[in-house]
Amino acid sequence: MATPWQCLCLILILIISILCQASSIQLPSKNGARYLSIFWSSNRTLSVSPKYNYETKYFQQKLDHFSFTHLPSFRQRYLINTQYWLGPSRLGPIFLYCGNEGDIEWFAANTGFLWEIAPRFGAMVIFPEHRYYGESMPYGSKEEAYKNATTLSYLTAEQALADYAVLIIELKRNLSAQACPVVLFGGSYGGMLAAWMRLKYPHISIGALASSAPVLQFEDLVPPETFYNIVSNDFRRESMSCFRSIKESWDVINKVGQINGGLAQLTKTFHICRELESADSLTNWLESAYSYLAMANYPYPTDFLMPLPGNPIKEVCRKIDSLPDGASVLQRIFEGVSVYYNYTGKVNCFNLDDDPHGMSGWNWQACTEMIMPMASNRTTSMFPEFYYDPKSNEEQCLKDYHVKPRPTWITTEFGGHAFKSALKAFGSNIIFSNGLLDPWSGGSVLKDVSDTIVALITEKGAHHLDLRAATAEDPDWLLDQRSSEIKMIRDWLDEYYGEKKATFSM
């Protein structure tokens, strides 16, 4: 029985859902691109005060860098710390994090690595916010910016890259720091931006650390099954029986969902607050959990996407496997997924509609440029089988956002099958760091492209673990990875200073 409090919650959730759906509707669940977005938890995390010292500043940006349309400019927020900066006369470096799809304070709080190494490089630290996220809202407010396809239309990666280019150049000009080298950092989509920045604006920075950046997750550059195969392998490596339980569960859920009273039974078994309207919504909810678990499969407890134990997949599988022989597969699955959705044990029931992805800029991006085909096959994946269907994706995006995806645009703009060879011939100084547990790693660069464009791989790493702050529990391989990164950044800087010196002495 629901308590009056639960009833009130349900009503509120219903109202909010309806309001949200009016302006933004969920993507089709099988569009894996949405898993890249880690924006959804930022509001929660942001309630804590910032971990690091910075000033918050604002820069007036053009809304469209590539046309001369009369549009209102907008205030781009950036966080800046010059405490350890060597300054212009000593060519103090500038460490810039390419803000991605979320509030920049959240990325600043979760990119401890940058803050920790900046002092030893005498570096200024800048975290510019990505347009249409956090406080960097065109048209004065999120409500206005997210009003419709017209107001949202300038939310693109190219515009964000141009924002960073313009900001860097203006900032350097104001500080008379034109000769100071810029090193870029970025994780996930931010890592893609950092790498693309090296390709498109090579004169702006001297190198980039692109962590967990799935720059190849477009068109047919990697097989569409890649993402779900890696998630599946993350479970299989922990326990074959756990993998099998999950793989079996989908049929069971479907069958139970079809019998009389089956949805009520599923609702009860999974402690869902409102009775399920279809088995599919439960399936989506579970798929999300597994995917995010794989991304956040860190070796120590974190509060990044959700509060989670260390090695959370191991924990999920332990739960699934540890139930007595007679336990149903559904009971196992529920126990397992509770590690993700309820690690604190404080949740009484789960709101499937309370998916924080709802109204997010990333869903717009995933419906416009960031078309990352995803599929799941019967043999290698533990997920239900499905194919990537560009047609239905397009229909959904037209329905949801009144926008037609451009699935070949990113490959046209940044290089498709020729991306790596273009990088080899025309790029330098990029670290593509990846943890192989991260399902996005399959869409990233996993082999050295050249002497200076290198792949740093950790077998047991997950989604941009290297960018996180150091902890006492950091395993050796993580320490090694970070020290390799520091060494490479040092090399870029040394090379730059060497060239500068040679120029001066000429």
Added chain:
Amino acid sequence: MATPWQCLCLILILIISILCQASSIQLPSKNGARYLSIFWSSNRTLSVSPKYNYETKYFQQKLDHFSFTHLPSFRQRYLINTQYWLGPSRLGPIFLYCGNEGDIEWFAANTGFLWEIAPRFGAMVIFPEHRYYGESMPYGSKEEAYKNATTLSYLTAEQALADYAVLIIELKRNLSAQACPVVLFGGSYGGMLAAWMRLKYPHISIGALASSAPVLQFEDLVPPETFYNIVSNDFRRESMSCFRSIKESWDVINKVGQINGGLAQLTKTFHICRELESADSLTNWLESAYSYLAMANYPYPTDFLMPLPGNPIKEVCRKIDSLPDGASVLQRIFEGVSVYYNYTGKVNCFNLDDDPHGMSGWNWQACTEMIMPMASNRTTSMFPEFYYDPKSNEEQCLKDYHVKPRPTWITTEFGGHAFKSALKAFGSNIIFSNGLLDPWSGGSVLKDVSDTIVALITEKGAHHLDLRAATAEDPDWLLDQRSSEIKMIRDWLDEYYGEKKATFSM
């Protein structure tokens, strides 16, 4: 006395001028950027039938590649010839001319070099038209496209580059020619586009011949006096007295203009159809002639900008110098400038308002991105002294086009002072060819940047002479230049084929 026919002409011209000025007004005369545009004569030249064989096709392009605004797409025209193409199976190359600020048929007619060498390379030839020129009009017609700052706002270099990228990729896909190498060509602004294309879309082409491309004519990358100094030198090298006559003439014109009946006297001396309203308009008219003469200072007669004799500046100076000792400086100047404005001898009087620059997309571009600072100093220039004033340029553009120039955008986007070092580190396979008589050469790349980014210089060449069709009068140095270009293009292709072969045999 004017004949009735001349009167009718004058009335028509007056009406056209008024109509044109309603939507587009001349740039301040001292904005040298306008001299880059060679669009103005295209309508005249186009009345002749095309010299080369091609099919005319159309490609549906997005108006804004960098946003998802709901805008009408437009038909981009392109000329194509596959007659000599080796086809996809033999990796037949694709020679693509980056259309610049004019009707593409005119560029096709004036880029004989490309047509002449294509057969020996087994190359397909494509001439895509630049958006907002010729038939490639957004919003259905030139009238609509040029209506106001909003409709014109997508006339930018970045959008044009993206047009070419999208067109090439789609065309190759349709022809199953994905593996066929693309070689870019371009002259003047088209050469800038070709070079920028190598920097921004390195995966799209294997090399570019950028002829007379003033990629450095921005901000303070070269001194603002560069352009007019070169024009002046072109006259000085022919005759010091000619140079002096021109240099002296400005004061005389001004003085005469100020006396009673002086404007009438100038009108008569220079055979101007309508009485001059100011001495300035005469000055501008003369400055234009000298600048274009320097650009078109070809070693044989041409009909490129105007019908001109070979070595036209020599001819101008011969006229100026050959008048008897008693001749006035104004008489000398008139005789000289008639070589430019009236080589055919058919013009009875000159219409200063009949400046074909009037309604041109280039003026919009020169008021938005293509901000090329120009100045003239007292010591090295034969032109009246003037300084570059960004403020007054901005005011003029705001007045004329209701648009604010972005003088630092091109340098932000393509690299400013770091352009050459970025090219060196991140570029390859570009020929910057320049004739030193061309006043634009001073803003181009005149020294090798790397082993594969080379400067090809001819001392006696003018504005992208190398791209013109071979003639019986071609001097040896021009033949040498073209054969160097052919050799380099061959090298690019050989290297590409070598790499492909190595990949296949792996």
